[in-house]
Amino acid sequence: MNTYGEKAMTLVSGDGAWLVDSNGKKYLDALSGIAVCGLGHSHPAVISAISEQATHLLHCSNFFSIPNQQKLGEKLCHISGMSNVFFANSGAEANEAAIKIARLYGHKKGIKLPTVLVMDNAFHGRTLATLTASGNRKVQAGFEPLVRGFTRGHFNDIEGLKTIAENNPDICAILVEPVQGEGGVRIADADYLTKLRDFCDEQEWLLMLDEVQTGNGRTGKFFYYQHSGVQPDVVTTAKGLGNGFPIGACLAYGEASGLMQPGNHGSTFGGNPLACSAALAVVNTLEEDKLYQRATAIGDIIMQGLNKELAGLEHVKEIRGQGCMIGIELTKPCKSLYTQALEKGLIINVTADSVIRLLPPMIMTDDQAHQVVNILAPLIKDFQ
Numbered sequence: 001m002n003t004y005g006e007k008a009m010t011l012v013s014g015d016g017a018w019l020v021d022s023n024g025k026k027y028l029d030a031l032s033g034i035a036v037c038g039l040g041h042s043h044p045a046v047i048s049a050i051s052e053q054a055t056h057l058l059h060c061s062n063f064f065s066i067p068n069q070q071k072l073g074e075k076l077c078h079i080s081g082m083s084n085v086f087f088a089n090s091g092a093e094a095n096e097a098a099i100k101i102a103r104l105y106g107h108k109k110g111i112k113l114p115t116v117l118v119m120d121n122a123f124h125g126r127t128l129a130t131l132t133a134s135g136n137r138k139v140q141a142g143f144e145p146l147v148r149g150f151t152r153g154h155f156n157d158i159e160g161l162k163t164i165a166e167n168n169p170d171i172c173a174i175l176v177e178p179v180q181g182e183g184g185v186r187i188a189d190a191d192y193l194t195k196l197r198d199f200c201d202e203q204e205w206l207l208m209l210d211e212v213q214t215g216n217g218r219t220g221k222f223f224y225y226q227h228s229g230v231q232p233d234v235v236t237t238a239k240g241l242g243n244g245f246p247i248g249a250c251l252a253y254g255e256a257s258g259l260m261q262p263g264n265h266g267s268t269f270g271g272n273p274l275a276c277s278a279a280l281a282v283v284n285t286l287e288e289d290k291l292y293q294r295a296t297a298i299g300d301i302i303m304q305g306l307n308k309e310l311a312g313l314e315h316v317k318e319i320r321g322q323g324c325m326i327g328i329e330l331t332k333p334c335k336s337l338y339t340q341a342l343e344k345g346l347i348i349n350v351t352a353d354s355v356i357r358l359l360p361p362m363i364m365t366d367d368q369a370h371q372v373v374n375i376l377a378p379l380i381k382d383f384q
């Protein structure tokens, strides 16, 4: 179906931070398949985990115990401080699980129409519930009727929450991206998550974080919330977890972790042996190769380079980011920069019309990070 529009080129292979198209042209990848290939392309640990597992067992259903699923679940809980995991295949599905947990929680509290508070500019996926939760009309238009049980607030606005809470006693949870990715790499105030946690505690709401894009080391910690030390009730991830092998996870803590019961929820492929082997290799490699630190170092090189090169330009509104998640907001729409960068052999993305988004792999070398700046800065400078 024509869901993705015209494709710029055909990619046939990848190695580390490099991709190669069908004409043999090489591209420096500063997008990682949209925050997926954090370990770069053809990472030996992922290749060998998938190859090895494929010789034993690809799939067996969740009727049976899967050793690497168990190991991955334990590892994720250990890293994150969460207590239970549900494995899915994508970010949207991980968020569906979170929304279902919120509804079980609301019903348990005696709320007939449990409502999840979501934010403007949010992106949570393309299923009916997650597109309803997303704060972007482009994602929703044409797919009405939307799903009931959501209400919207302003991202990064703690004051506004009081009025929302007073006017809506059915709210039982907040679902929020700690950094809005598709919404334009929007970073909340440093104390936003702590204040959200306090507010949720006061109201007895679940704090549910969508770390589909921010998770798996990208911002310099395994999960973004670990920068602030808050304990969420629910956190979702996907994208970078399998480095390209589809897997999503919904992690829960405390009361939220005990709400799902046998038969409540499930997924045929979710957490199958192959997916869990790939993800286990990713999580182990992130730790062994200290890629959290690399994410911070690469982000610093790119941000400092861009700040230096683009200083004083009127059409550059803001350069912001954390680790390998960087946004350069211009004062005007800049979609064409994507094609211009491709011509120069660099893969970037433009989101929210006027924000250049960089999501480089965490295995990028310092030289490659400088190269990103050297290619991109002149394009932005000359952008009319």
Ligand SMILES: Cc1ncc(COP(=O)(O)O)c(C=O)c1O
Pocket: 089, 090, 091, 092, 093, 095, 123, 124, 125, 126, 177, 181, 182, 210, 211, 212, 213, 214, 238, 239
């Ligand atoms: C924050 C966030 N949540 C959810 C999703 C949806 O993930 P998926 O495309 O794997 O369903 C995305 C995808 O971009 C995302 O960035």
